[in-house]
Amino acid sequence: MKSNCNKIFILSAIFLMAFTACKQVVVRVDSVPSNTPANQPVYITGNFNNWDPGDEKYLMLFNPIDSTWSINLPPGIGTVEYKFTRGDWTTVEKDICGYEIDNRRIVLGSQDTVTDQIASWNDLDPVNCPRITIVIDSIPGGTPMDGVIAAAGNFNAWNPNENGVFRKDSIGRYLLTIDRMPGISELEFKVTRGDLANSESDEFGNFIPNRKVKFGLQDTLEIAIDGWVDKPSKSFSNRVIFIINSLPKSTPPGEEFYLISNLNNWTPSDRNYIFQKNKQGQYYYPFPRKKANLEYKITRGPWTTVEVDRYGFDISNRVVNLQEADTVFLNIAGWKDLNNPFDYEVTLKIEKLPPTTPIDADFYLAGDISGWNPGKNRYRFQMEQDGNYYLNIPRGGHMFGFKITCGSWRSVEVDRYGSDIPNRNLMFENADTVVIDVANWKDIPPLKPGRVTLVINELPVTTPQTDHIYLAPDFNGWNPGDKNLIFQYLSNGNPFITLPAKNGSTEYKITRGNWGNVEVDENGNTIDNRTLNYGFADTVYIQVAGWRDYGGRY
Numbered sequence: 001m002k003s004n005c006n007k008i009f010i011l012s013a014i015f016l017m018a019f020t021a022c023k024q025v026v027v028r029v030d031s032v033p034s035n036t037p038a039n040q041p042v043y044i045t046g047n048f049n050n051w052d053p054g055d056e057k058y059l060m061l062f063n064p065i066d067s068t069w070s071i072n073l074p075p076g077i078g079t080v081e082y083k084f085t086r087g088d089w090t091t092v093e094k095d096i097c098g099y100e101i102d103n104r105r106i107v108l109g110s111q112d113t114v115t116d117q118i119a120s121w122n123d124l125d126p127v128n129c130p131r132i133t134i135v136i137d138s139i140p141g142g143t144p145m146d147g148v149i150a151a152a153g154n155f156n157a158w159n160p161n162e163n164g165v166f167r168k169d170s171i172g173r174y175l176l177t178i179d180r181m182p183g184i185s186e187l188e189f190k191v192t193r194g195d196l197a198n199s200e201s202d203e204f205g206n207f208i209p210n211r212k213v214k215f216g217l218q219d220t221l222e223i224a225i226d227g228w229v230d231k232p233s234k235s236f237s238n239r240v241i242f243i244i245n246s247l248p249k250s251t252p253p254g255e256e257f258y259l260i261s262n263l264n265n266w267t268p269s270d271r272n273y274i275f276q277k278n279k280q281g282q283y284y285y286p287f288p289r290k291k292a293n294l295e296y297k298i299t300r301g302p303w304t305t306v307e308v309d310r311y312g313f314d315i316s317n318r319v320v321n322l323q324e325a326d327t328v329f330l331n332i333a334g335w336k337d338l339n340n341p342f343d344y345e346v347t348l349k350i351e352k353l354p355p356t357t358p359i360d361a362d363f364y365l366a367g368d369i370s371g372w373n374p375g376k377n378r379y380r381f382q383m384e385q386d387g388n389y390y391l392n393i394p395r396g397g398h399m400f401g402f403k404i405t406c407g408s409w410r411s412v413e414v415d416r417y418g419s420d421i422p423n424r425n426l427m428f429e430n431a432d433t434v435v436i437d438v439a440n441w442k443d444i445p446p447l448k449p450g451r452v453t454l455v456i457n458e459l460p461v462t463t464p465q466t467d468h469i470y471l472a473p474d475f476n477g478w479n480p481g482d483k484n485l486i487f488q489y490l491s492n493g494n495p496f497i498t499l500p501a502k503n504g505s506t507e508y509k510i511t512r513g514n515w516g517n518v519e520v521d522e523n524g525n526t527i528d529n530r531t532l533n534y535g536f537a538d539t540v541y542i543q544v545a546g547w548r549d550y551g552g553r554y
Contacts, residue, residue: 025106029060029069029084031117034448035127036086042069042118046082046103053085053092060084073106080106084118094120097129097219129219132187136166136174138224140203142231144193149174152196153189153210155181157492160192180215182453182496185538188212191225201229203278204241204327226279239286240322244275244298245329249347249390249433250338251300259285261296269301291323298332308334310432333432346426350381350389350404352437356444358406363389366412367402367423375407399427404438413438417540418445418505418533445535447501452534456487456495456510458543462550464512469495472518473508473532480511480518499532506532510544519544524551 027044042060045053052058060069073080081103084093095101096119106114120126134151150160155178166174178187188210192199202208203226213221242259257275260268275283287294295317299306309315310333320328350363365379366372373379381389401423405412415421416439426434440446456469463469469487472480479485487495499506507529510519521527522545532540 024072026113054087098126130180133177148194201227244283345392347433368400374405418536453498467512481513
């Protein structure tokens, strides 16, 4: 009897193994990085196909209905190891910050369907990395070697405390890893020597703009420190620094610029007075400080290339007191050999466009001058060799208002939060070339629906510390005291609330629990509903000026 039982057990095991070996496992991918190129294939590769990353037999099938990829693995027994690619090993999947991952594994027969998510691709920047590592690969000579190097920014309330201290690695670089905080999509910071009074500067000791980098675009940011505000890397205390702040659009690339003056006998092309170029791309010349008035002009070499005004006419000599001056910024309006004396036009230049801008988009000026027509061909910008878009308009009157569109009011420019912006204003008499940066287009939100965080970074001093702050939106029937919509607090004390994003927009106001305590302006007057436009920012900063029950008093 025992022998028959053993036979039955063995036959059952063989039957089970045979049944399992015939079953196919479905591998499904339901999420890929948002920067995955459209219409590119996704492959699975593993020990079942000798790790061929572009094997057409293992091209995954895309389902446009739910935006997933799937494939049936061949039947068998044992453990399958695999990874995903877009056709070769340069495009293999990586982790959320772009680092190598272990092979994925499936025990065949243990489950019918396996669902995976791809975090990033090897050849593309990671888009959801929750941290950034800042690497300082050079610091100015003379930096105290035993001092602290620390970052101050929006991640630590601009306090260069222990959370912002860089550590030094074995090759002398300074490193600091910063985790993304709730409600912060962009890291803004400066490097200091432990105090904002000792923050980084340009090589001349001048303050520089805050550094900015978006979380998710890259996991490592390499920077160089050119100077400290209290210890510039170059000592120019006995020099007056001339910096060319702007050049005419007509300036040929690669030109040299000379300072000619009464102190060099007005000799053009004197290479002792040629401007140098710093790391920020600015041209500068350090002139020896002395008890003298310097009369001077700028040329590109001979007198035929001397600077002129925006109409092409000669200008008076520039004058500076070399004993009193420190830094002199120069704006060059035109060159004698390149200007038309009868140029009575103003040039508009679009220098920055949103990343979401369609490749084949056209751009128009809509304003007083065009009858506010959003797509009039006469006012369409033209792209030139430098990749920027230009439009020349006749000079006339004193001022006109305008906006930039992609051809219709549906595609007009908006601010970074997707809200309408005031009309731009151009003063003809002060303008030659006007540079325009477009933040967003009304019809193209830059972000996919996900979550959006509202951060209140300014509250009235009258705000009772014991009161809750509430969101009163249209989607909850304008309930001013909804317990599901109470603001929480960041480590720096700013109230915040995170909402699921969707299409369209939401109108809302801020309250302290009822309409008698609703926000007002600083004079106690009722304000318009705020508008949250989904898809334009994952963090929106707002300021509350006053409360109704305190009469708006700050």
